[in-house]
Amino acid sequence: MSAQDPTLGQAGTLALPRRRIRWGEKLVQGILFLAAAVSVLTTVGIVVSLLVPAGEFFREVSPWDFLTGTTWAPLFEPAQFGVLPLVVGTFVISLLSALVAFPLGVGVAIYLSEYARPRAASVLKPALEILAAIPTVVLGYFALTFVTPLLRDLGVQVEIFNALSASLVLGVMLIPTVASLSEDAMAAVPRDLRQGGYALGADKLQVSTRIVVPAAISGIIAAFVLAFARAVGETMIVLIAAGQLPQITFDPRETIETMTAFIGATGNGDVPTGSIEYKTIFAVGLTLFAITYAINLLSIRLVRRFREVYE
Amino acid sequence: MLFAMVVAFGTLAVLLVDTLVTGWPQLDAQLFSDSPSTQPEEAGARPAILATLYLGLIVLLLSVPIGVLTAIYLEEYADRKRWWNRLIEVNIQDLAAVPSIVYGILGLAFIVRGVGLGRVVLAGGLILTLVVLPTVVVASREAIRAVPDSIRQGAFALGATQWQVVWRQVLPAAIPGMATGSILALSRAVGETAPLIMVGAIVYVAFDPTLLGPYTALPVQIYNWTKQPDPTFQTLAAAGAIVLLGIVLSMNAVAIFLRNRYRKQW
Amino acid sequence: MRLNRPITVAALAAMLVLATAACGGGDGRGSGGTITADGSSTVGPFTTKAAEDFKAQGGVDVTVGISGTGGGFERFCRDETDISNASRPIKDEEAAICADAGIDYLELTVATDALTNVVNPENDWVDCLTVDQLKAIWEPGSKVDSWRDVDESYPDVPLRLYGAGTDSGTFDYFTDAIVGEEGASRTDYNASEDDNVTVQGVAGERGGLGYFGFSYFEENQDRLQALEIDGGSGCVAPSVATAQDGTYAPLSRPLFVYVKRSSFDDDENVRDFVAYMLDNGQTIAEEARFVPLSDARLAEEQAKLEDATS
Numbered sequence: 034m035s036a037q038d039p040t041l042g043q044a045g046t047l048a049l050p051r052r053r054i055r056w057g058e059k060l061v062q063g064i065l066f067l068a069a070a071v072s073v074l075t076t077v078g079i080v081v082s083l084l085v086p087a088g089e090f091f092r093e094v095s096p097w098d099f100l101t102g103t104t105w106a107p108l109f110e111p112a113q114f115g116v117l118p119l120v121v122g123t124f125v126i127s128l129l130s131a132l133v134a135f136p137l138g139v140g141v142a143i144y145l146s147e148y149a150r151p152r153a154a155s156v157l158k159p160a161l162e163i164l165a166a167i168p169t170v171v172l173g174y175f176a177l178t179f180v181t182p183l184l185r186d187l188g189v190q191v192e193i194f195n196a197l198s199a200s201l202v203l204g205v206m207l208i209p210t211v212a213s214l215s216e217d218a219m220a221a222v223p224r225d226l227r228q229g230g231y232a233l234g235a236d237k238l239q240v241s242t243r244i245v246v247p248a249a250i251s252g253i254i255a256a257f258v259l260a261f262a263r264a265v266g267e268t269m270i271v272l273i274a275a276g277q278l279p280q281i282t283f284d285p286r287e288t289i290e291t292m293t294a295f296i297g298a299t300g301n302g303d304v305p306t307g308s309i310e311y312k313t314i315f316a317v318g319l320t321l322f323a324i325t326y327a328i329n330l331l332s333i334r335l336v337r338r339f340r341e342v343y344e
Numbered sequence: 345m346l347f348a349m350v351v352a353f354g355t356l357a358v359l360l361v362d363t364l365v366t367g368w369p370q371l372d373a374q375l376f377s378d379s380p381s382t383q384p385e386e387a388g389a390r391p392a393i394l395a396t397l398y399l400g401l402i403v404l405l406l407s408v409p410i411g412v413l414t415a416i417y418l419e420e421y422a423d424r425k426r427w428w429n430r431l432i433e434v435n436i437q438d439l440a441a442v443p444s445i446v447y448g449i450l451g452l453a454f455i456v457r458g459v460g461l462g463r464v465v466l467a468g469g470l471i472l473t474l475v476v477l478p479t480v481v482v483a484s485r486e487a488i489r490a491v492p493d494s495i496r497q498g499a500f501a502l503g504a505t506q507w508q509v510v511w512r513q514v515l516p517a518a519i520p521g522m523a524t525g526s527i528l529a530l531s532r533a534v535g536e537t538a539p540l541i542m543v544g545a546i547v548y549v550a551f552d553p554t555l556l557g558p559y560t561a562l563p564v565q566i567y568n569w570t571k572q573p574d575p576t577f578q579t580l581a582a583a584g585a586i587v588l589l590g591i592v593l594s595m596n597a598v599a600i601f602l603r604n605r606y607r608k609q610w
Numbered sequence: 611m612r613l614n615r616p617i618t619v620a621a622l623a624a625m626l627v628l629a630t631a632a633c634g635g636g637d638g639r640g641s642g643g644t645i646t647a648d649g650s651s652t653v654g655p656f657t658t659k660a661a662e663d664f665k666a667q668g669g670v671d672v673t674v675g676i677s678g679t680g681g682g683f684e685r686f687c688r689d690e691t692d693i694s695n696a697s698r699p700i701k702d703e704e705a706a707i708c709a710d711a712g713i714d715y716l717e718l719t720v721a722t723d724a725l726t727n728v729v730n731p732e733n734d735w736v737d738c739l740t741v742d743q744l745k746a747i748w749e750p751g752s753k754v755d756s757w758r759d760v761d762e763s764y765p766d767v768p769l770r771l772y773g774a775g776t777d778s779g780t781f782d783y784f785t786d787a788i789v790g791e792e793g794a795s796r797t798d799y800n801a802s803e804d805d806n807v808t809v810q811g812v813a814g815e816r817g818g819l820g821y822f823g824f825s826y827f828e829e830n831q832d833r834l835q836a837l838e839i840d841g842g843s844g845c846v847a848p849s850v851a852t853a854q855d856g857t858y859a860p861l862s863r864p865l866f867v868y869v870k871r872s873s874f875d876d877d878e879n880v881r882d883f884v885a886y887m888l889d890n891g892q893t894i895a896e897e898a899r900f901v902p903l904s905d906a907r908l909a910e911e912q913a914k915l916e917d918a919t920s
Contacts, residue, residue: 266443
C-alpha cells in the first residue's frame with residue numbers, strides 16, 4: 034500500500050507535463066534513502082567489525098580447535114580456545130528458559146485469546162507489557178538475590194552462581210514475547226473454525242487446544258523460535274546470576290558461563306586493540322551472531338512451511 | 345491456563361514487591377543528589393541518573409527521525425521489485441533480532457576505537473540508537489500501513505505531490521502509532537546495560553556527566569552495586585532499580601495512554 | 611489530527627533543558643581538570659577513597675576504573691590515563707611498550723597488601739594452609755576437587771574455587787608467589803576481574819575458597835573467614851602488623867600507583883592529587899581498610915615525590 038505517483042503511468046513515462054516541484058521530490062527521496070541506508074550500514078558495520086578481528090583470530094587459532102575444543106581458557110598459560118563450554122552454557126540456559134516460557138506463554142495466550150473478557154484483557158495485556166519492559170539488569174539482580182536463596186530454602190542445592198536461577202527468571206521474562214505473538218496468531222484464526230468446533234459439541238478447552246492452537250501453529254512456532262533467539266542473546270541476567278566458570282555440564286545447579294557473559298565480562302571497553310584478548314571477543318561474538326542469525330532464518334522458514342491458507 | 349497467568353503475574357508482583365521493599369530504605373533524596381561512594385551510607389546515583397536521561401535524549405533525537413524516515417521510505421517510496429529495497433527490508437528484520445551485546449561489539453570497534461570518540465556519553469547514545477532503530481522502524485511502518493489508502497488517493501486526486509501526501513496526510517494520521525512505538529523503544533534503550541558495558545561506562549564517576557565526557561548510566565550503576573557483597577550496596581542496587589523501573593514504566597504508561605487515547609476509527 | 615499543543619511544548623522545553631545541561635560544563639577528558647585513573651581492582655578502592663576525600667577538600671574530579679592491573683597498563687601506555695593502579699610492579703614488556711610510546715612515569719608505593727585467602731565461614735575444618743597445599747590446589751591441571759584431597763582429615767566437601775581473572779595483578783602475584791610461575795593456574799574456577807564477585811562466591815558457597823587483596827576481606831569480615839598461611843615458619847594470619855613487618859609471607863606485597871610524567875609535570879591538579887594521596891596515605895588506607903605504609907616507607911615515597919617535583 035504505497036503511495037506511488039499515479040501520474041507516472043505504466044511504463045514510467047510522464048502522462049502529464051513536467052511538474053515544477055520535481056527537484057524537491059528528488060531531494061526528499063534522496064534523504065529518505067539515506068535514512069534507510071543507515072540500517073544497511075549498521076549491518077555492514079556489524080559484519081565487518083566481527084569478521085575482521087575474527088579473521089585475525091582464526092589465523093592464530095584453528096577453527097577446528099575453536100569449535101570442538103572442550104576447554105575455554107583463552108587468557109591463561111597455556112591458552113586453550115575451545116568454545117564448546119560457552120556454547121553449551123548458552124544452550125543449557127536457553128533451553129531451560131524455553132521450557133519455562135513456552136508452556137506458560139501459550140497458556141497465557143490461550144487465556145487472553147479465548148477465555149478472558151475484554152475488561153480483564155485490557156488490564157492484563159498492559160500488565161504483560163510491564164513484565165516485558167523490566168530492564169534485564171533488574172531481573173539479574175532479582176535472580177541472584179531472591180531466586181537463588183529461594184531455591185536453596187526449597188532444598189535445591191544450587192551454587193551461588195548457577196544456571197537454574199538465571200533460566201527461571203529468563204523464562205518468565207520471555208513469557209510476554211511468546212504470549213503476545215501466539216495470541217496474535219490465535220486471533221488470526223477465523224471464527225468459523227471455532228464455531229464449527231462448538232457446533233460439533235466441543236467445549237472451550239477442546240476448541241482452544243484442538244482447533245485454535247493447531248491452526249495458529251505457524252505463528253506459535255515463530256514465537257517460540259523468536260523467544261529462543263532472545264534467550265541465546267541475553268546478557269545481563271546470566272552475567273549477574275549464572276557465573277563465569279566455563280565448563281561443559283548439563284546440571285543447571287552448577288556455575289557456567291555463556292557466550293554473552295564472556296563477551297560482557299571481557300569486553301568492558303578497556304581491552305587493547307589487537308591483543309588476543311580483544312580478538313576472542315570477536316570470535317565468540319561472531320559465533321553468537323551466527324547462531325542467532327541461523328535461528329532467525331529457521332523461524333522464517335518454519336513460518337512459511339506451516340502456514341495454512343484460509344479461504 | 346490459570347496456572348500460567350498466576351505464574352507470570354505472580355512473579356512480576358513478587359519482583360516488584362521485593363525490589364520495592366529491599367530498596368525502600370535507601371530510596372531517599374540522597375539517591376538523587378549524591379554521587380557514588382565507597383561508603384554506602386553516602387552513596388547516590390545522581391551522575392548515573394543524569395547520564396541515563398541524557399542517553400535517552402540522544403536516542404530520542406536520533407532514532408525517531410531516522411526510523412520514521414526509513415519507514416516512510418519503505419512504505420511510501422520504495423519499489424518492492426528493486427533488489428536493494430528488499431535487501432533493506434530483510435536487513436531491518438535481521439537487525440531487530442541481533443543481541444544487544446553485538447551492538448556493543450560494534451560500538452567498541454567503530455565508535456569508541458575506530459572513530460576515536462572514546463568512552464563518552466555521545467558514543468553510548470549512538471550505540472543505543474542503533475539498538476532500538478529497527479524497533480522504531482517496524483513500529484512506524486505499522487502505523488503508516490494502518491492509514492487507509494483512500495486518504496492518499498484522495499490527496500493525489502486533488503493534485504498533491506507524493507511528499508505533500510506523506511507530510512500532510514499520512515504522517516499526521518500515523519503519529520500516535522509512531523509515538524507509541526518510539527516511546528516503547530526508548531524505554532528499552534534506557535534499560536539496556538550490555539552495550540554500555542562494552543563501550544566503557546566507567547565504575548566510579550562522581551560528577552555530572554557531559555556530552556563528551558566519561559559517564560556511567562543507571563543500569564550500569566545498578567549492575568556495579570549488585571556485584572558488591574555488602575548488603576547496604578545491595579539495598580542501593582534495589583533503590584536504583586526502583587528509580588529505573590519508575591522511569592521505564594512511566595514511559596510505557598505514556599505510550600499506552602497515547603495508544604488508547606488516539607486510537608483512530610477509520 | 612493535531613497533537614496536544616501544551617504537552618508538545620512542555621516536552622520540547624524539557625528536552626531543551628536537558629540538552630543544554632548535557633552540553634554545558636565541559637568538553638572532554640582531561641579538560642576542566644578531570645584526572646583519569648584505571649587499573650587494579652585491588653588498589654581501586656584506595657584511589658577511589660583518595661579521590662572522594664580529595665574532592666571533599668576542593669580538589670578536581672577523578673574517575674577510577676577497574677580493568678585489572680594489566681588492562682590498566684595497556685591503557686596507560688596508550689596515553690589514555692593519567693594514573694595506573696597496580697597490585698604488582700610493571701612488567702618489562704609493559705615498560706617497553708610505554709617507552710616506545712614515549713610515556714614516562716613515576717612509580718610510587720601507596721600501601722601494602724596482605725593477599726588473603728578466604729573460605730566460607732561454614733568450612734570450620736580448616737584455618738591454616740601451607741603454601742604447598744595452596745599450590746596443589748591452584749596449579750595448572752590440578753585435580754584437587756574436594757577438601758578431602760587437600761588433607762585426608764577434612765570432610766569430603768566439594769571444593770568451589772573463586773579467584774582473580776588473568777588481567778588482574780592479584781592473579782599475577784598469586785600465581786607467582788604460590789604456584790611459582792606468573793600466570794600458571796588451573797582454569798576451572800570462577801574467574802572475575804572484580805573481586806567483589808569473588809567475595810559473593812565464597813560467601814555464598816559452602817566449600818568455597820578464594821583469594822584477593824586484604825581490603826576486600828576487611829570489608830566483608832562478617833561473611834568470610836581468612837586462612838592463616840604457613841610459608842615455612844608456622845601459620846601466620848594476615849593483618850596490618852604481619853603485612854607491614856613482612857612475616858605474612860609470601861603473600862605480603864606493595865601496592866603501586868604509576869603516574870604519567872607528562873600529566874604530573876604539566877597538570878597542577880595531578881601533582882596536588884598525588885601529593886594528597888601520599889601525605890594522607892596512612893589515613894586513607896585505614897579508612898579504605900588497607901594496610902598503611904609504615905612511617906619509614908612513607909618517608910621514602912615522599913622523598914621520591916620531592917625529587918620528581920624539583
